[in-house]
Amino acid sequence: METNNSLKPYFTAHCSQQHFLVRTSHVTSLTNQKQEQTETIPFRKELEEGLAVGRSITIKGVTNHTAQSLYVNLRVPDSSDIALHLNACLKKKVFVRNSFISGCWGPEETKLDSFPFTEGGYFEMIVLCESRQFRVAVNGQHQLDYKHRVQDLRRITQLEVLGDATLHAVNIL
Helix, strand or coil, rough: CCCCHHHHHHHHHHHCEEEEEEEEEEEEECCEEEEEEEEEEEEEEECCCCCCCCCCCEEEEECCCCCCCEEEEECCCCCCCEEEEEECCCCCCCCCCCCECCCCECCCCCCCCCCCCCCCCEEEEEEECCEEEEEEEEEEEEEEEEEECCCCHHHHHHHEECCCCCEEEEECC
C-alpha cells in the first residue's frame, strides 16, 4: 500500500453540518502498521498519543455520484471541541475549514484557487501536522494551510470521516 511520504517534500518546498450513514467497501486503517477493517461511514479512529508535528493522515476514497458533502474532523475527546473541521461541499464547490472550540465555531475559511473534489470521483486527501498549521493536499496538490486553533496538539486524539463517500484506506503515520 502506498504511503504519503512522497508528498512530504512537496509540503516542505511550498511552505450547517449533517451526518450521513452509508455502506462502504472495506476500509483499512494503518496505525503503527496494525491493520483493521470496518464497513461503514461514519469512520472514527483514535489517534494513539494524539497529533504531533510531522504526523500525517491520508484518506483515500471515492465520493458518491450524488454526493453532497464529505467531512473530516480532528477532535479533542471529552469535549465537543473540533480542532480541524474540513467540509467539502460538492454541490456548492466550497471547501470549508473551521474549528469548534468551547461551544463556538471560529471564523470560517473558504478561499481556494480551485475545488479539488468531484461527484463520483476518486480522492486522496493528506493532512500534515506542522508546528503552526495543518497543510492539506488533495490528489497530490497542496490546497490549503490552516493555522492551529488548538495549541496542544497531543489533545487532538480522534479522527472522524463522515459524508457521502466510500473509503478505501485511512493511513495514520
